[in-house]
Amino acid sequence: MNIAMRAENFIAVNSFITNLDFDGTEVLRVIKDPKIKAFDEPTYARVIGTTFKNGTIEVKVLSRLLPDAPEFARGFLGIAFRIDENNEHFESLYIRPTNGRNENQLRRNRSTQYFSYPDYKFDRFRAESPGEYESYADMDLDEWIDLKVKVDGEHAELYVNNSKHPVLVVNDLKHGPDKEGAIGLWVEEGTEGFFKDLKVY
Numbered sequence: 723m724n725i726a727m728r729a730e731n732f733i734a735v736n737s738f739i740t741n742l743d744f745d746g747t748e749v750l751r752v753i754k755d756p757k758i759k760a761f762d763e764p765t766y767a768r769v770i771g772t773t774f775k776n777g778t779i780e781v782k783v784l785s786r787l788l789p790d791a792p793e794f795a796r797g798f799l800g801i802a803f804r805i806d807e808n809n810e811h812f813e814s815l816y817i818r819p820t821n822g823r824n825e826n827q828l829r830r831n832r833s834t835q836y837f838s839y840p841d842y843k844f845d846r847f848r849a850e851s852p853g854e855y856e857s858y859a860d861m862d863l864d865e866w867i868d869l870k871v872k873v874d875g876e877h878a879e880l881y882v883n884n885s886k887h888p889v890l891v892v893n894d895l896k897h898g899p900d901k902e903g904a905i906g907l908w909v910e911e912g913t914e915g916f917f918k919d920l921k922v923y
Contacts, residue, residue, distance in 0.1 A: 725769060725920040732767040735809050737909060739767045749918040752909045753788065762843035764809040766802050766906030774803050775902035778923050779871045784916040785819045785863055795912025796820045797863050801871050802906035804897060812839050813895050814908055815871050815880045822861035833859045834880055834889055838896035859889040875899035
């Protein structure tokens with residue numbers, strides 16, 4: 723299923739969404755509501771009418787830093803899935819484009835991330851399972867990046883730029899194998915996110 727990137731097909735959850743013409747293609751621009759100070763929160767454009775349990779989500783993303791982006795901004799963009807009706811529980815896989823080609827190897831190793839809202843955010847994973855829920859992938863700001871998420875039960879895989887093999891594998895989605903819900907295009911603080919070519923199958 724191809725989802726038209728029209729703003730009326732989405733609900734802005736703790737975010738602001740607009741349509742823009744980007745080199746002749748209509749894209750969805752998403753930024754986080756700056757009133758939301760916590761990290762790894764429900765800050766996304768929620769796709770109306772989607773109920774996703776298992777399958778594949780593909781989207782092309784491009785990330786820029788906002789003029790007032792804080793020093794820790796990394797251009798965070800991602801896919802939220804199995805979002806419950808009230809945006810109180812969901813899973814997410816996201817990227818940090820500024821880390822992909824950074825000279826610091828530790829930052830490179832943190833180019834991708836899994837989190838599970840509300841109980842398992844990136845900082846908890848780093849403290850309890852360092853390195854297990856994040857990984858390296860080549861990417862950068864201001865370039866189109868292909869993201870693909872495959873979900874089957876408790877297992878999820880993230881593919882970046884049509885990689886043959888997943889760059890991040892999650893074997894224990896924290897909400898379990900049976901949850902289902904909506905899909906969202908997720909952004910974090912300091913990021914201007916652009917999304918196009920959303921497909922679900």
